[in-house]
Amino acid sequence: MEKTWWKSSVVYQIYPRSFCDSNGDGIGDINGIRSKLQYLKELGIDVIWLSPVYQSPNDDMGYDISDYRAIMKEFGTMEDYDHMLEEAHALGIKVMMDLVVNHTSDEHAWFVESRKSKDNPYRDFYIWRDGRDGKEPNNWGSCFGGSAWKYDEATEQYYLHLFSPKQPDLNWENEAVRKSVYDMMTWWCDKGVDGFRMDVISMISKVQALPDGQAGVSGYGDFGPYCINGPRVHEFLQEMNREVLSKYDLITVGECSGVTIEEAKKYASCAGNELNMVFQFEHMDLDGGETFKWNHRKIKLSELKAVMSKWQTQLQGKAWNSLYWCNHDQPRMISRMGDDSPEYRERSAKMLATCLHMLQGTPYIYQGEELGMTNYPFTSLDEFRDIESINAYHELTEGGIFSPEEMFGYISYKGRDNARTPMQWDDGGQAGFTTGTPWIAVNPNYKEINAKEQMGRADSVFHYYRKLIALRRQYDIIVYGDYELLCPDSEELYSYLRAYGEQKLLVLCNFTSAEIPYEFPRLLQNRKGELLISNYNRQQAASSGVLAPYEAMALLFGSAGSDDTAETGLYHS
Numbered sequence: 227m228e229k230t231w232w233k234s235s236v237v238y239q240i241y242p243r244s245f246c247d248s249n250g251d252g253i254g255d256i257n258g259i260r261s262k263l264q265y266l267k268e269l270g271i272d273v274i275w276l277s278p279v280y281q282s283p284n285d286d287m288g289y290d291i292s293d294y295r296a297i298m299k300e301f302g303t304m305e306d307y308d309h310m311l312e313e314a315h316a317l318g319i320k321v322m323m324d325l326v327v328n329h330t331s332d333e334h335a336w337f338v339e340s341r342k343s344k345d346n347p348y349r350d351f352y353i354w355r356d357g358r359d360g361k362e363p364n365n366w367g368s369c370f371g372g373s374a375w376k377y378d379e380a381t382e383q384y385y386l387h388l389f390s391p392k393q394p395d396l397n398w399e400n401e402a403v404r405k406s407v408y409d410m411m412t413w414w415c416d417k418g419v420d421g422f423r424m425d426v427i428s429m430i431s432k433v434q435a436l437p438d439g440q441a442g443v444s445g446y447g448d449f450g451p452y453c454i455n456g457p458r459v460h461e462f463l464q465e466m467n468r469e470v471l472s473k474y475d476l477i478t479v480g481e482c483s484g485v486t487i488e489e490a491k492k493y494a495s496c497a498g499n500e501l502n503m504v505f506q507f508e509h510m511d512l513d514g515g516e517t518f519k520w521n522h523r524k525i526k527l528s529e530l531k532a533v534m535s536k537w538q539t540q541l542q543g544k545a546w547n548s549l550y551w552c553n554h555d556q557p558r559m560i561s562r563m564g565d566d567s568p569e570y571r572e573r574s575a576k577m578l579a580t581c582l583h584m585l586q587g588t589p590y591i592y593q594g595e596e597l598g599m600t601n602y603p604f605t606s607l608d609e610f611r612d613i614e615s616i617n618a619y620h621e622l623t624e625g626g627i628f629s630p631e632e633m634f635g636y637i638s639y640k641g642r643d644n645a646r647t648p649m650q651w652d653d654g655g656q657a658g659f660t661t662g663t664p665w666i667a668v669n670p671n672y673k674e675i676n677a678k679e680q681m682g683r684a685d686s687v688f689h690y691y692r693k694l695i696a697l698r699r700q701y702d703i704i705v706y707g708d709y710e711l712l713c714p715d716s717e718e719l720y721s722y723l724r725a726y727g728e729q730k731l732l733v734l735c736n737f738t739s740a741e742i743p744y745e746f747p748r749l750l751q752n753r754k755g756e757l758l759i760s761n762y763n764r765q766q767a768a769s770s771g772v773l774a775p776y777e778a779m780a781l782l783f784g785s786a787g788s789d790d791t792a793e794t795g796l797y798h799s
């Protein structure tokens with residue numbers, strides 16, 4: 227397998243609005259990020275993925291861009307941005323930009339022109355259609371509720387928006403759209419950015435007949451089969467690769483909701499003619515259902531393992547994986563698959579981290595995950611800021627599908643705002659995020675969970691993440707080793723084996739608060755591994771025994787017979 231820098235990198239996602247506010251207006255900004263670069267350096271990450279910082283009316287918090295070549299006013303200026311890029315580079319940290327080109331804001335100049343008249347030169351930049359019998363052109367529902375079409379009086383046609391009405395979809399069939407996007411990307415590359423995370427890139431190509439979709443509980447039709455992994459998506463990405471990506475040394479990841487293994491092999495092929503890797507959603511969707519993610523279901527460990535293992539083994543040697551538990555669209559993983567009670571919060575955060583960071587692929591850490599930040603204890607609807615949760619609440623309660631109490635419980639548990647509360651820097655007012663009033667409330671647990679306390683405590687979640695990152699840098703087996711799942715049926719234990727040359731890496735993770743017996747696989751019985759990391763500070767592990775609640779460990783075995791000389795004991799950075 228070819229070795230590249232982006233395969234051995236660890237990426238850290240910043241949601242700028244909630245990271246650090248430098249001027250007291252309650253909104254995180256670029257100068258705030260600059261003030262925390264040293265913190266990221268200490269953590270040891272290689273790349274920052276910056277959620278959108280472009281000019282935006284913030285209908286969807288920056289994922290609705292009105293100018294791709296300007297910085298959002300609340301976040302600062304282009305000069306601040308240039309300084310940030312320079313300072314990050316000086317520290318050896320690369321910067322990956324969010325690229326949102328499935329849609330723009332309706333306030334983008336292209337759309338402002340497009341909606342003016344049917345013969346406007348920008349008309350075809352978007353997807354306009356006549357109504358059908360006085361109604362929408364088809365039955366598709368949007369991701370944020372309601373129809374995916376909006377009627378525009380000026381020209382008496384509808385435009386397509388797979389997300390909010392303020393996010394009209396670009397028409398990728400139009401060569402001029404593609405060229406404009408590539409020019410814009412080139413402009414950022416020439417500025418020195420190091421890569422792109424491509425928002426819903428799996429949806430840019432639509433089946434042109436725009437057929438009705440199968441109706442779900444909301445009554446709207448599913449656009450999925452006609453927009454996800456659409457007919458020309460690979461052609462477009464290959465063109466983008468030829469025109470832009472191949473000319474620079476970049477890290478690229480496509481956010482590909484609805485991606486299958488077969489599709490991922492194309493998007494992220496080792497041949498390198500599209501992207502480096504994709505974000506797949508199968509593990510995140512395991513607790514979804516008829517009413518999308520709105521429920522209280524818990525993910526079954528055996529199902530999680532089956533999905534993770536499928537991606538690990540089936541992309542092996544063919545395409546590259548990305549690894550994530552958290553991002554700005556997901557509730558906090560510790561509140562979902564771990565245990566966010568004071569008793570097990572840190573143990574389970576470290577266990578989840580071990581489980582993910584010992585896999586093959588490029589790991590992504592979402593801000594605050596390295597501290598074990600948890601979901602927010604919502605008590606009323608007005609604490610929510612996210613269009614997705616707010617719209618879903620209204621649509622599903624007013625549609626009589628859930629009672630207000632039920633639905634409130636679901637958005638509290640799964641809503642995206644759980645990830646978007648301010649980063650907890652210290653135990654001072656507003657967790658050190660701002661001196662003003664934050665745009666979204668700080669989680670009240672900041673007195674116990676904050677960066678300052680954890681940086682000063684050797685056994686904190688923060689220092690554990692540092693170790694995991696450092697280990698990946700030190701051992702090729704963690705980056706490149708093959709993967710094999712052990713005991714697939716266990717609902718308590720996730721254990722797997724990595725293999726690289728003569729080396730083996732055994733990873734054991736207890737996903738429960740009970741004591742769980744474990745045993746090394748037969749080929750490692752009676753061999754003494756080197757304990758690379760342990761969330762219980764163990765010094766060594768026998769080939770069978772009991773794992774404590776949420777215990778995790780990773781053991782390295784050298785070539786057969788060489789273990790006697792291998793050092794034992796914990797890894798120290």
Ligand code: TEU
Nearest residue numbers: 286289326369389425426483555614642
């Ligand atoms: O998310 C795409 C996407 O698939 C989401 O709709 C996802 O299913 C949902 O957030 C899960 O609850 C991307 C961005 O990451 C998201 O923040 C944006 O809102 C969305 O695209 C539109 O740009």
Ligand code: CA
Nearest residue numbers: 247249253255
């Ligand atoms: Ca600010």
